[in-house]
Amino acid sequence: xxxxxxxKTLIFPTPVWVVASYDKKGRPNAATVAWGGICNSRxxxxxxxxRKSRYSxxxxxxxxxxxxxxxxxxxxxxxxYCGIASGKNADKFSKTGITAVKSAIVDAPYIQEFxxxxxxxxxNTFELGAHTQFVGExxxxxxxxxxxxKEGLPDILKIRPALFCPEVFAYHEVGDYIGRxxxxxxEIT
Amino acid sequence: xxxxxxxKTLIFPTPVWVVASYDKKGRPNAATVAWGGICNSRxxxxxxxxRKSRYSxxxxxxxxxxxxxxxxxxxxxxxxYCGIASGKNADKFSKTGITAVKSAIVDAPYIQEFxxxxxxxxxNTFELGAHTQFVGExxxxxxxxxxxxKEGLPDILKIRPALFCPEVFAYHEVGDYIGRxxxxxxEIT
Numbered sequence: 577x578x579x580x581x582x583x584k585t586l587i588f589p590t591p592v593w594v595v596a597s598y599d600k601k602g603r604p605n606a607a608t609v610a611w612g613g614i615c616n617s618r619x620x621x622x623x624x625x626x627r628k629s630r631y632s633x634x635x636x637x638x639x640x641x642x643x644x645x646x647x648x649x650x651x652x653x654x655x656x657y658c659g660i661a662s663g664k665n666a667d668k669f670s671k672t673g674i675t676a677v678k679s680a681i682v683d684a685p686y687i688q689e690f691x692x693x694x695x696x697x698x699x700n701t702f703e704l705g706a707h708t709q710f711v712g713e714x715x716x717x718x719x720x721x722x723x724x725x726k727e728g729l730p731d732i733l734k735i736r737p738a739l740f741c742p743e744v745f746a747y748h749e750v751g752d753y754i755g756r757x758x759x760x761x762x763e764i765t
Numbered sequence: 766x767x768x769x770x771x772x773k774t775l776i777f778p779t780p781v782w783v784v785a786s787y788d789k790k791g792r793p794n795a796a797t798v799a800w801g802g803i804c805n806s807r808x809x810x811x812x813x814x815x816r817k818s819r820y821s822x823x824x825x826x827x828x829x830x831x832x833x834x835x836x837x838x839x840x841x842x843x844x845x846y847c848g849i850a851s852g853k854n855a856d857k858f859s860k861t862g863i864t865a866v867k868s869a870i871v872d873a874p875y876i877q878e879f880x881x882x883x884x885x886x887x888x889n890t891f892e893l894g895a896h897t898q899f900v901g902e903x904x905x906x907x908x909x910x911x912x913x914x915k916e917g918l919p920d921i922l923k924i925r926p927a928l929f930c931p932e933v934f935a936y937h938e939v940g941d942y943i944g945r946x947x948x949x950x951x952e953i954t
Binding site for chain 1: 766767768769770771772773774775776777778779780782799800801802803804805806807808809810811812814833835838841842843844845846847848849850855860861881882883889891893894895896898900902903904905906907908909910913914917918919920921922924926927928929930931932933934935936937938939940941942943944945946947948949950951952953954
């Protein structure tokens with residue numbers, strides 16, 4: 577029996593990604609988001625949504641760039657902090673000990689200590705209501721070499737990204753491998 | 766040391782959600798997507814991206830509605846199949862034994878056997894390139910009663926949703942609880 581829970585932004589899983597950008601003075605900021613996902617394969621693009629009130633909003637509009645930084649489970653406290661504090665009155669990098677590295681390909685910093693980062697060029701903004709959606713073209717994906725597995729691809733059990741449960745306010749990490757995509761379903765066909 | 770992997774739709778995690786819709790003849794279809802995420806809090810909205818070639822594309826445009834159905838890890842084979850087969854030449858419901866339930870609030874079916882479902886009214890479509898992004902207003906979230914935990918909220922370790930690793934083509938399930946959101950970061954402030 578299904579229970580109706582109402583009109584809520586409640587679905588599992590949502591990601592934990594830290595958006596990094598430069599402000600007008602060239603200072604890096606880091607803002608954690610859970611509202612986002614890959615949105616297009618060609619050009620490869622990812623969407624994240626921010627409220628206008630967030631300090632990163634103008635940064636991304638002005639610089640037409642952002643990075644997405646994927647924390648590992650051990651860095652969840654830093655990621656949570658970057659979703660609570662505002663760049664208006666806190667230097668989140670010095671406060672947490674993370675390092676801003678200037679991207680060579682987009683006008684935004686990335687977080688050195690996080691295992692997986694995407695450098696994005698702003699392609700589009702869509703006004704949706706409370707949130708504005710930023711669509712970024714993924715110009716490059718960089719992963720710590722010791723997080724790569726077979727065939728040189730990132731190993732999710734080494735990276736250990738976090739998940740967010742909306743409404744429940746819980747973070748979880750990734751669990752066991754359960755199957756190969758575009759493959760295990762073939763048994764049914 | 767970070768290694769550059771190129772301009773790819775590669776980030777962790779992405780979800781495994783099954784989009785359900787009705788075709789012109791009123792037959793239900795189910796299409797698995799990993800390109801999507803919550804995109805707005807007010808109105809509560811979720812975005813999923815589909816290629817024009819997918820059978821669900823016209824269904825959603827015509828009916829202005831879809832549901833998102835979250836499979837549990839045990840249903841991953843069904844979800845994978847719904848990403849491989851096309852509704853053009855397969856009745857995925859009879860083939861997999863899942864049941865289409867007509868939503869009472871949007872013109873789309875949901876999947877009875879899946880533990881968490883969202884009923885969405887199409888708000889917007891954005892042409893992004895290879896994919897079209899469908900923004901749906903979440904009209905209701907329904908969860909199996911036996912998947913609810915404390916405070917009547919869905920328990921992610923009961924629902925056991927799946928994650929998808931792009932490029933790696935691996936599915937994983939959710940792992941351990943690692944902290945409370947908007948809370949554990951306060952130690953830093």
